Amino acid sequence: MSTDPRRWKALAVLCVASLFITLDSxxxxLALPSMKDDLGLSSDSMQWVLSGYLLSFGGLLLLGGRSADLLGARRVFMIGTFLFLVSSLLCGLAWSAGILLGARVVQGMSAALMAPSxxxxxxxxFTEPAERNKALAFWSGTMGFGATAALLAGGPITEFLGWPWIFLINIPVAAALLALSPRILRESKPSEGKRSFDPVxxxxxxxxxxxxxxxxxxxxRRGWADxxxxxxxxxxLALVGIFVLVERRSDxxxxxxxxxxxxxxxxxxxxMLLLGASAFGMALGASLYGQQVLGYSAVVFGLGFLPMTVVNIGGSALAQSMVAKFGVRAVAAAGLLLIGGGCLLLTTIAADGGYWSDLFVALVIFGPGLGACFVAASIAALSAVAPQESGLASGINTAAFQIGGAIGxxxxxxxxxxxxxxxxxxxxxxxxxxAGFGVVVLFALLGVVVTFTLLSRPRPAKIIPLEPTRSGER
Known part of the structure; x- marks a missing residue:
């Protein structure tokens, strides 16, 4: 396959999409209190502004990834982007809690199409392994940045422009993506053979x-024993068992x-699952501590995440060269140890503490670990997958982070x-x-165990095409 001269422009377009998908999660x-006042959201409804997006995003990712393989990734990406534009407009103009929650579900569906495609x-x-790893590093770094920048941007936007604008800012971005995609993005060749979505x-x-x-x-809310x-x-679990049986027998x-x-x-x-649990779990705990214990406003505490965002970018950038030199296992383990170390410091927070004494150092340690581990885990999960199944593998990879976040x-x-x-x-x-931060330390340590158990020893990453399926073999 010839090298695409538009590949770096394409990467920029894809990274912008990645950033906004992650931001919206x-x-x-930080806007929920304002939404509650304006729309009369109940406590349960407030949770579902978050969970509705997560449910549709995480639940439909595998189907979205497979759709990209069967129908063409660019086509599916543009369909998802159009839905993202429409749902963002509905969210921003929502005149009732029901409209907002429904639009958030559609927004999650659009993300489930956009991210894996x-x-x-x-x-x-990117067909050359070294360039592909570099592109994956930029992509992963953008997602890691988005996970922290969301907390940085949400407060000021809500305070100075109003909560609808956290959705309305998506509209010009989505419109630009739709305009640029046919010109810059390469359409992947749909999978050959029987084109079936395997409905069961x-x-x-x-x-x-x-x-x-x-x-x-x-x-x-209900309790784990409910x-x-x-x-x-x-x-x-039962449905997963049925799914495995169906997949083994499906043509x-x-x-x-x-x-x-x-x-x-x-x-x-x-x-990636454990990284999502760590990232979302830490962000939730830090936000609650900063606002409800230390008493910072949404704007001020949002800015408090700026140092972590900056070092997150540095960790992502450094990880790309470190993966090439030391391998994904070493970089992932180092990142997880930084995550665990940052959260270990957070287990010492005090009720009469402060940002500089209790949070700053921990955030600065956590940030580069998040960026580095995101890059290494993405490269590990995707570099050994054949191009014709990259959409599916991408869906699995993104679902792992989102579902891990829900678990965390x-x-x-x-x-x-x-x-x-x-x-x-x-x-x-x-x-x-x-105690919650202590649990995140355990997530990180478990991730280190997985890293040394399943990830390969240091060596240059290469593409290993999967063997074609033989009759009766899945």
């Missing part, structure tokens, strides 16, 4: 993911199970609530958050 956090385009545009497989895995994410999102939580988790499976023979793909996605938020919330025992509210919240 968390940017609403964009990453699939990247994988097929698609239905079972999508419902399974939605049920699992729903149970995890509701667990802090019959609804247990029933949804057991139902999700055109949604997810060819042979893809999981790659230790690098499995290991990279497990690391749910567990950190549950643990924090359980350990908040003091009669004084600020002291109780601080006690709980210290």
């Amino acid at each position: 968390q940017i609403v956090t 964009a990453l699939s385009i990247l994988m097929t545009t 497989g698609a239905l079972t895995i999508t419902v399974a993911l939605v049920a699992a994410v729903f149970a995890i999102a509701e667990a802090p 019959p609804v939580t247990i029933g949804m988790l057991l139902g999700a 055109a499976p949604l997810v060819p199970l042979r893809i999981f023979r790659s230790r690098s793909l499995v290991g990279g996605n497990l690391v 938020v749910a567990i950190v919330t549950s643990v924090s609530t359980s350990f908040a025992t003091s009669p004084e509210p600020k002291v109780a919240l601080t006690e709980g958050l210290r």
Whole structure:
């Protein structure tokens, strides 16, 4: 395949899309109180402004990735971008809680189409391994930056422009992406052979993911032992079992199970799952501590994330060269150790503490670890996948981070609530958050174990095409 002269322009377009998809997963956090006042949101509705996006995004990612492989990645990316534009407009103009929640679900659906198709385009545009790793580093760094920049930007936008503008700023960006995509992005060749979406497989895995994410999102409110939580988790497991059986027998499976023979793909996605749990869990805890214990406003505390955002970019940039020199395993492990070290410091926060004494150093340590690990985990999960299945692999990779985030938020919330025992509210919240940050340390350490167990020893990354499926083999 010849080198595409537009490839770096294409990367810029794809990274902008990645940034805004990631921003919208968390940017609403600091705007929720304003939304509650304007639209009369209940406490449950406030949670679902976040969870509705996460449910549709995480639940439909595999279907979105497979659609990119079957229909062409650019086509699916543009469909998703159009839906993103329309849903963002509806969110910004929402005149009731129901309209806002429904539009957020559609926005998550659009992200489930955009994210894996964009990453699939990247994988097929950059055909030379060294350049591909560099492009993946930029892509991953953008997502890592977006995860922290959302908290940085959400407060000032809400304060000075109003909460609708956290959605309305997406409209000119989406319009520009739609205009540039046909000119700059290369259309991938749809998969040959039988073009089937495997409706039974698609239905079972999508419902399974939605049920699992729903149970995890509701667990802090209902309790992990609540019959609804247990029933949804057991139902999700049963549906996953049915999905595996369906995929083994399907002539055109949604997810060819042979893809999981790659230790690098499995290991990279497990690391990404734990990275999502760490990133979302830490961000939630830090936000609660900064605003509800230290008393900072949304604007001021949003700016408090600026140092972490800056060093996150540096960690992502450095990781690209470090992966080429030392391999994904070393870089991922180093990043996870920085994440764990930052959160270990956060286990010492005090109710009468301050930003500089209790948060600053921890955020500066956590930031580069997040950036470096995101890059390494993405390269590990995607570099060994054949181009014709890059959309599917991209969907799995993005789903791992999003579902990991749901798990992290749910567990950190549950643990924090359980350990908040003091009669004084600020002291109780601080006690709980210290325990929650301790859980994030465990996430990071578990990630290190996965890294050394499943990721390869240092060596240059290369593309390893998967063998064609033999009859009866999945």
